[in-house]
Amino acid sequence: xxxxxxxxxxxxxxxxxxxxxxxxxxxxxxxxxxxxxxxxxxxxxxxxxxxxxxxxxxxxxxxxxxxxxxxxxxxxxxxxxxxxxxxxxxxxxxxxxxxxxxxxxxxxxxxxxxxxxxxxxxxxxxxxxxxxxxxxxxxxxxxxxxxxxxxxxxxxxxxx
Amino acid sequence: xxxxxxxxxxxxxxxxxxxxxxxxxxxxxxxxxxxxxxxxxxxxxxxxxxxxxxxxxxxxxxxxxxxxxxxxxxxxxxxxxxxxxxxxxxxxxxxxxxxxxxxxxxxxxxxxxxxxxxxxxxxxxxxxxxxxxxxxxxxxxxxxxxxxxxxxxxxxxxxxxxxxxxxxxxxxxxxxxxxxxxxxxxxxxxxxxxxxxxxxxxxxxxxxxxxxxxxxxxxxxxxxxxxxxxxxxxxxxxxxxxxxxxxxxxxxxxxxxxxxxxxxxxxxxxxxxxxxxxxxxxxxxxxxxxxxxxxxxxxxxxxxxxxxxxxxxxxxxxxxxxxxxxxxxxxxxxxxxxxxxxxxxxxxxxxxxxxxxxxxxxxxxxxxxxxxxxxxxxxxxxxxxxxxxxxxxxxxxxxxxxxxxxxxxxxxxxxxxxxxxxxxxxxxxxxxxxxxxxxxxxxxxxxxxxxxxxxxxxxxxxxxxxxxxxxxxxxxxxxxxxxxxxxxxxxxxxxxxxxxxxxxxxxxxxxxxxxxxxxxxxxxxxxxxxxxxxxxxxxxxxxxxxxxxxxxxxxxxxxxxxxxxxxxxxxxxxxxxxxxxxxxxxxxxxxxxxxxxxxxxxxxxxxxxxxxxxxxxxxxxxxxxxxxxxxxxxxxxxxxxxxxxxxxxxxxxxxxxxxxxxxxxxxxxxxxxxxxxxxxxxxxxxxxxxxxxxxxxxxxxxxxxxxxxxxxxxxxxxxxxxxxxxxxxxxxxxxxxxxxxxxxxxxxxxxxxxxxxxxxxxxxxxxxxxxxxxxxxxxxxxxxxxxxxxxxxxxxxxxxxxxx
Numbered sequence: 001x002x003x004x005x006x007x008x009x010x011x012x013x014x015x016x017x018x019x020x021x022x023x024x025x026x027x028x029x030x031x032x033x034x035x036x037x038x039x040x041x042x043x044x045x046x047x048x049x050x051x052x053x054x055x056x057x058x059x060x061x062x063x064x065x066x067x068x069x070x071x072x073x074x075x076x077x078x079x080x081x082x083x084x085x086x087x088x089x090x091x092x093x094x095x096x097x098x099x100x101x102x103x104x105x106x107x108x109x110x111x112x113x114x115x116x117x118x119x120x121x122x123x124x125x126x127x128x129x130x131x132x133x134x135x136x137x138x139x140x141x142x143x144x145x146x147x148x149x150x151x152x153x154x155x156x157x158x159x160x
Numbered sequence: 161x162x163x164x165x166x167x168x169x170x171x172x173x174x175x176x177x178x179x180x181x182x183x184x185x186x187x188x189x190x191x192x193x194x195x196x197x198x199x200x201x202x203x204x205x206x207x208x209x210x211x212x213x214x215x216x217x218x219x220x221x222x223x224x225x226x227x228x229x230x231x232x233x234x235x236x237x238x239x240x241x242x243x244x245x246x247x248x249x250x251x252x253x254x255x256x257x258x259x260x261x262x263x264x265x266x267x268x269x270x271x272x273x274x275x276x277x278x279x280x281x282x283x284x285x286x287x288x289x290x291x292x293x294x295x296x297x298x299x300x301x302x303x304x305x306x307x308x309x310x311x312x313x314x315x316x317x318x319x320x321x322x323x324x325x326x327x328x329x330x331x332x333x334x335x336x337x338x339x340x341x342x343x344x345x346x347x348x349x350x351x352x353x354x355x356x357x358x359x360x361x362x363x364x365x366x367x368x369x370x371x372x373x374x375x376x377x378x379x380x381x382x383x384x385x386x387x388x389x390x391x392x393x394x395x396x397x398x399x400x401x402x403x404x405x406x407x408x409x410x411x412x413x414x415x416x417x418x419x420x421x422x423x424x425x426x427x428x429x430x431x432x433x434x435x436x437x438x439x440x441x442x443x444x445x446x447x448x449x450x451x452x453x454x455x456x457x458x459x460x461x462x463x464x465x466x467x468x469x470x471x472x473x474x475x476x477x478x479x480x481x482x483x484x485x486x487x488x489x490x491x492x493x494x495x496x497x498x499x500x501x502x503x504x505x506x507x508x509x510x511x512x513x514x515x516x517x518x519x520x521x522x523x524x525x526x527x528x529x530x531x532x533x534x535x536x537x538x539x540x541x542x543x544x545x546x547x548x549x550x551x552x553x554x555x556x557x558x559x560x561x562x563x564x565x566x567x568x569x570x571x572x573x574x575x576x577x578x579x580x581x582x583x584x585x586x587x588x589x590x591x592x593x594x595x596x597x598x599x600x601x602x603x604x605x606x607x608x609x610x611x612x613x614x615x616x617x618x619x620x621x622x623x624x625x626x627x628x629x630x631x632x633x634x635x636x637x638x639x640x641x642x643x644x645x646x647x648x649x650x651x652x653x654x655x656x657x658x659x660x661x662x663x664x665x666x667x668x669x670x671x672x673x674x675x676x677x678x679x680x681x682x683x684x685x686x687x688x689x690x691x692x693x694x695x696x697x698x699x700x701x702x703x704x705x706x707x708x709x710x711x712x713x714x715x716x717x718x719x720x721x722x723x724x725x726x727x728x729x730x731x732x733x734x735x736x737x738x739x740x741x742x743x744x745x746x747x748x749x750x751x752x753x754x755x756x757x758x759x760x761x762x763x764x765x766x767x768x769x770x771x772x773x774x775x776x777x778x779x780x781x782x783x784x785x786x787x788x789x790x791x792x793x794x795x796x797x798x799x800x801x802x803x804x805x806x807x808x809x810x811x812x813x814x815x816x817x818x819x820x821x822x823x824x825x826x827x828x829x830x831x832x833x834x835x836x837x838x839x840x841x842x843x844x845x846x847x848x849x850x851x852x853x854x855x856x857x858x859x860x861x862x863x864x865x866x867x868x869x870x871x872x873x874x875x876x877x878x879x880x881x882x883x884x885x886x887x888x889x890x891x892x893x894x895x896x897x898x899x900x901x902x903x904x905x906x907x908x909x910x911x912x913x914x915x916x917x918x919x920x921x922x923x924x925x926x927x928x929x930x931x932x933x934x935x936x937x938x939x940x941x942x943x944x945x946x947x948x949x950x951x952x953x954x955x956x957x958x959x960x961x962x963x964x
Contacts, residue, residue: 033188034181036410038359039443043867046359074181090179094171097832100840101666102178103359103410109179124880132876135867137359137411138666140839140904141875 003067008076025063034074045134048107055114074106098147100138165679183408186363194436198283200273202265205519205860210293217289222282229260239396246491252323255314259421266483269448299860333508337472341463351454353854360410365438366430383703409665414525447865453526455480472508482522496530498573504560509572539619539910585800592820611809615919626711626795646716652770654763661701662713707899716789723785795898799823801907812938826898841904849912
């Protein structure tokens with residue numbers, strides 16, 4: 001089936017089997033490998049992206065369901081290149097050491113962006129409950145929570 | 161002063177590519193023309209393999225090949241069986257372990273055939289189409305049953321007992337201590353199996369050069385250097401034709417400190433077929449196909465005098481190897497063998513461990529590897545001794561700590577602890593959780609008959625890391641050495657390039673190593689680039705595991721930098737016509753003391769070394785330091801953790817209310833990274849205590865291989881942590897560092913369980929099984945109540961044991 005998505009602001013048309021998951025289309029079809037696959041049961045959240053501005057696990061969405069919609073992946077948060085500015089959430093993860101191996105990080109960052117959009121001034125408990133669908137094995141979440149709280153209040157001006 | 165030197169909380173150099181999604185993990189690599197492998201895995205724990213009918217699979221479009229174990233063996237695919245590098249005893253029994261099973265499947269997940277197809281989806285479909293005729297055999301699932309040899313898994317070995325390893329320097333002294341003891345404690349503890357769950361599943365790709373020659377093997381591994389040797393030995397490919405690259409690696413925790421069937425298969429098939437061959441593990445596959453951790457039964461006994469001074473420890477282990485011995489499987493319990501008396505000054509010591517085969521996934525290193533198990537048994541048993549004597553858990557520890565003036569301390573287990581000062585970490589941990597206030601609230605609730613019980617748990621640990629002096633490894637029969645290599649080059653433009661044999665997969669070596677070098681050279685860490693994880697770029701290395709990277713690999717980097725400085729001084733002295741002793745290295749400049757105008761920048765010296773126009777007589781060109789460092793001793797980090805839990809008597813639910821950790825890993829290069837290691841380690845250790853278990857049924861079927869059923873904690877289950885530290889430098893290395901990768905995991909499990917037992921002590925409970933799920937805690941409470949009603953707390957313990 002031919003589908004057209006707006007991915008990171010650019011319209012892209014592609015041909016996909018109806019059974020293909022959005023995450024596989026992003027990774028294999030469009031070469032956007034920043035979105036990771038950490039499980040096969042929609043449990044880990046590593047594949048979290050924004051669909052029309054709201055976080056979804058891209059392994060729970062068929063590519064054809066995203067036809068005509070806007071998708072933002074981790075690659076769309078900050079401009080590419082060594083000197084570009086990071087998104088405030090990405091910057092907060094860096095400054096607060098909210099990542100170690102980095103595998104959960106793209107999904108965790110996208111989930112945090114969505115969380116802060118819904119709740120710009122969350123409590124620690126709000127952040128912990130809000131990120132419940134994203135697993136991290138390295139950080140024990142301590143610095144992830146700190147990073148999201150640090151980013152809160154800095155995110156109003158950003159897109160997505 | 162330059163920012164980013166030793167001790168600074170420098171944000172990590174590696175973060176940018178990770179937070180932007182630019183990092184390339186194994187599955188992100190574009191490999192044109194690659195064929196994909198799919199593994200046909202046994203659904204049975206123990207089964208004779210009959211016919212394998214691949215005709216339906218081979219008829220599917222895009223399916224190229226299906227190989228059985230017999231096919232590959234007949235075709236001479238293997239020069240040797242897969243390696244176990246740690247034969248812990250001379251008479252250790254180890255079955256031949258082939259990448260694809262030949263006659264029998266010995267665990268659920270054992271590979272019985274491999275499909276090769278044009279894409280991963282076709283490979284997955286084809287795996288389902290391969291029909292294998294199994295003849296199920298009786299499985300051996302329980303460790304103690306395995307030791308009885310009722311059913312022998314590997315018939316040619318004649319027994320399920322792989323080895324018995326004993327450390328008993330003075331058996332008479334142990335006997336005497338128990339005979340003369342005023343108090344004795346005898347406890348049995350079980351460690352459930354754990355699934356490591358690095359967030360990135362494993363993966364491998366073998367890419368042969370187009371016209372023969374070199375094969376590049378990409379693998380999501382902690383050990384590219386060791387893997388290269390093992391690939392050569394197992395597949396019979398000359399080592400110089402192999403290059404192994406670990407791309408971005410999404411965590412390991414020991415599970416990627418191994419050499420796996422899929423890695424050997426990728427290389428063997430890529431060389432036979434002449435095209436790239438790759439594979440990425442699915443999470444459900446990882447549950448059975450990647451090693452498990454822990455899995456043992458411990459019997460521990462303490463002898464103590466009338467004041468509670470521990471006079472002897474006796475520990476006996478029955479450890480589950482799983483169906484085969486993986487790379488270091490048998491050695492894992494031995495890494496804890498010396499630590500069953502831990503931080504306590506115990507004169508008499510006996511340890512023995514028997515490793516047994518079961519029809520389950522092989523076990524191997526999982527964060528802490530032997531040391532969490534040792535610390536758990538000891539710290540639980542010490543609490544038992546305190547309860548028996550009516551002493552506070554803190555008091556029994558104070559009476560037994562090795563005093564600070566006894567370091568370096570010769571332990572009864574035969575180690576020399578480098579340095580330590582344990583009691584201040586206990587004091588501070590208790591202070592951080594508000595010990596006295598919580599004890600007050602605990603008493604208030606107990607008096608009021610509150611069903612929400614508060615408990616305080618503490619555990620003090622010492623671990624041995626910085627693996628390891630090669631001669632000590634030889635005495636333990638480990639096949640490899642424990643050194644690490646580093647090269648530091650100042651390039652002609654003044655940029656510093658570090659090549660390290662350590663292989664980071666989340667630990668931030670690029671940042672820490674840059675800080676070490678920048679500190680010594682007086683330059684900005686941004687001018688230091690760290691290369692790693694590629695055997696063509698860093699040919700010699702011993703890789704990353706066992707909290708060894710900093711105390712071995714980081715020290716190698718420091719020593720290589722010292723060589724650079726010494727050479728730079730010789731060159732500068734020659735050029736400036738002064739004595740080397742008169743030169744100092746300040747802010748990246750070699751200056752003549754007292755004459756600051758007379759100086760050369762490091763860059764200028766590097767260029768002189770590069771051009772080699774005017775070097776001292778006999779000096780080789782280029783400003784390079786190269787060191788292979790073999791540590792003189794292990795390092796011995798330590799600390800005390802304290803937790804506060806609330807246990808709901810009516811539901812059995814345990815809530816972790818507060819957690820404090822006071823650790824001492826010697827000098828900290830980057831405290832932010834140290835804290836990050838602790839945070840993650842604490843959650844992994846607490847997860848063993850509370851949530852995680854690879855749950856097998858009586859048929860040997862793993863019931864929870866997916867993340868739906870295997871309970872990795874989320875942010876919602878854990879609190880933030882209170883951390884502090886003391887600094888007791890290691891005298892055995894010039895940086896004074898010790899290592900911190902596993903400390904959190906080592907301390908957290910006994911800390912949490914001690915807290916639960918403390919909460920429930922008034923109900924007569926002295927033990928709860930792990931993981932302490934609400935159901936198990938509730939059952940323990942119920943059986944304690946029933947036993948209490950039937951006649952006293954003494955029987956309560958027996959009832960709990962029966963309930964397990």
